[in-house]
Structure formats: structure tokens, C-alpha cells
Amino acid sequence: MEAESVPGRSVSSAFHRALLLIYLVSALAVVPIIYFFTKNELFAQANKELKLLVDVVSSARAIVKDKTRPYFLAKGEFFSPVVSSTVMAKELATQFHKLQPAYMVRMISDNPLNAENLPEGMEKDVLDALRRGGNDKGVIQQGSIRGKTYLMSAVPTKVHDDCLMCHGDPAAAPADITAKYGTTSGFGWQSGSIIGATIVGVPIADLNTAVMVRSGIVIGIITILFAGVLIVLNRVVQGNIIQPILGITEAARAVSLGRSNAPLTSDRDDEIGALTRAFELMRRSINIATDQIARLSRNRTDR
Ligand code: HEC
Missing domain, CATH: 3.30.450 (Beta-Lactamase)
Known part of the structure; x- marks a missing residue:
């Protein structure tokens, strides 16, 4: 439940930690x-x-x-x-x-x-x-x-x-x-x-001075590169993983409250697309089941 209260945080920070580790190494x-x-x-x-x-x-x-x-x-x-x-x-x-x-x-x-x-x-x-x-x-x-x-x-x-x-x-x-x-x-x-x-x-x-100057330059370049990778990665993770998952989470909440008429679609050809389509099938099945239950209980009360 914690993940729901601060959505997206743990996925990005896992990437951040991995990136930081690679950077330090x-x-x-x-x-x-x-x-x-x-x-x-x-x-x-x-x-x-x-x-x-x-x-x-x-x-x-x-x-x-x-x-x-x-x-x-x-x-x-x-x-x-x-x-x-x-x-x-x-x-x-x-x-x-x-x-x-x-x-x-x-x-x-x-x-x-x-x-x-x-x-x-x-x-x-x-x-x-x-x-x-x-x-x-x-x-x-x-x-x-x-x-x-x-x-x-x-x-x-x-x-x-x-x-x-x-x-x-x-x-x-x-x-x-x-x-x-x-x-x-x-x-x-x-x-x-x-x-x-x-x-x-x-x-x-002087070997040590030369090593220090060169290391400083290379570490500076690595830092700039990693900062760039971090910015790009954040955008990719936000757009491709976190936002779609938040959408599905919202839809799942709606379904849990009862019949939901908001269809979920995705034309993506990846795991997120498959998850979205599977979820949509589930939403429809639940709607059908909900309708059947409603009909059955109506029949029972009619009798
Ligand atoms: C025509 C004279 C002359 C001859 C022949 C000569 N030297 Fe000298 N050599 C000198 C002088 C003068 C110095 C001092 C130079 C200076 O002020 O540093 C010197 C200096 C040297 C030094 C430096 C150490 C010192 O004595 O101040 C070495 C080593 C040396 N000679 C080796 C040789 C060798 C080996 C030969 C033979 C292949 C040779 N020399 C032949 C005149 C000579």
C-alpha cells in the first residue's frame, strides 16, 4: 500500500541507485x-x-x-x-x-x-x-x-x-x-x-600531478555523461513505465468499486501494452459477471 501513496518513487529510485553505483564504480x-x-x-x-x-x-x-x-x-x-x-x-x-x-x-x-x-x-x-x-x-x-x-x-x-x-x-x-x-x-x-x-x-x-589533472578531467566528463543519462532515463521511465502503471492503478481502483465503463486501451507492443490489454479483458469479464449477478438477484427478488 505504501507504493500507492507515493506512486512511481520506488521504480525511479531503483534506477537511480543502479546508476549511482555504476557512476561511483x-x-x-x-x-x-x-x-x-x-x-x-x-x-x-x-x-x-x-x-x-x-x-x-x-x-x-x-x-x-x-x-x-x-x-x-x-x-x-x-x-x-x-x-x-x-x-x-x-x-x-x-x-x-x-x-x-x-x-x-x-x-x-x-x-x-x-x-x-x-x-x-x-x-x-x-x-x-x-x-x-x-x-x-x-x-x-x-x-x-x-x-x-x-x-x-x-x-x-x-x-x-x-x-x-x-x-x-x-x-x-x-x-x-x-x-x-x-x-x-x-x-x-x-x-x-x-x-x-x-x-x-x-x-x-611529475607523475602524481599528471594523474590528478587527467583523472579530474575524465571524472568531470563521466559526471556530465551520467547527468545526461539520468535526465534521459528519468523521462523514459516516467513516460514508458510509471505513467502507464499509474493509469492501470487508477482503473483497477475504479473496478474495485464496482462496474467500470472506462475502457483501457494501449497500442504498445511491449509488456505494458500486454498488461493493459489483459486488464481490459478482466474489466470486461468483471462487468459481465457483475451484470449476471445483478440479473440473478433481480430474478430472485422478482420471484
Ligand atoms: C688533453 C688532456 C686530456 C686528455 C688527453 C684527457 N682528459 Fe679527461 N679531462 C681533462 C680536463 C682538462 C678535464 C677537466 C674538465 C673540467 O673542467 O670539467 C678532464 C676531465 C675528465 C673527467 C671528469 C672528471 C674530472 O677529472 O674532472 C673524466 C671522467 C675524464 N676527463 C676522462 C678522460 C678519459 C677517459 C680520457 C681518455 C680517453 C681523458 N679524460 C683524456 C683533460 C684531458
């Missing part, structure tokens, strides 16, 4: 799905940039090794940037950093000519790992240096005999090198040992 599912894809995307992007930067650095090294070094050494010139590929890479890194401060290119050594090139923070661990692993190809890993997160590629720097000209005995090193860097550090390197590493780092965009 989809809004909740959005965040982990977006997290997964964003993480992959940012990592792939960083990887691509890393490869690019590593290749730029090794191109600069190749120019020194194949072109300028043979040319200048033959003339007895020791100007470091054109003789040492590491120094050229360092020059490149310094210039590049001015244009792209977010990226990192470092030539490190724990026995450096230039104290700037001492390994910092996780660079130390990377150097240790390279020495332990003896991995000439190097390592790619994620890590932070000076509070920034990078995807880093580190390749070991191996000492060759060529290097000893400047990094061997300080007494034999070019005078402008000892004048600039002193004689205490950056010398006495041993051919064949891993003295340092080239570390190239590309920034990994």
Missing part, C-alpha cells in the same frame, strides 16, 4: 587506470629523450675522437676540448644546460681534475654499481639528484693509455692543466680501470 576505476597509462607514457617519453641525449653526447665524443684529436695531437696541441672527448662532452653539457636546465649531462669521477665533477648523491651509487657490475653497456635507472627525479643512463668511463697524457703523472701533464687544476687530484689514473661515468638524465614529469 567508474569514477573510482578511472584513477588506477589513468595512473597505469600515464606512468607508462611518461616513462616511454623519458626513455625516448634519454636515448636522444645519449646519442648527442656520444656524437660529440666521436667528433673529438675521430677528427679533432688526431689532427691536433699530430701538431703537438693539447687544448683539452679538442683532444679529450670527455672534456668536449663536458663543454657540451655546460652549454646545453644553459638552454635546457631540466636535463642533466655529467662526467663524473671520484678522482677528478675538476672538483665539480665529483659524484653527488646517487651518482656515487651508480658509479659503485658500474664498477661492481663491470657492465660496459651501462645502466638505465630512475633516481633523484638534487631533489629532482630523472631517468638516467650511466656508462662507465674507462681509462686508456691516451688519457694518461693528462690524467697520468702530474709532472708530465700539460702545463695549462696543472696550472688550472693543480696537481693533487685527477692524476695517477690506471689504464683499464673504471675511473668515472657519463651520466645523462632526462626529467620524469
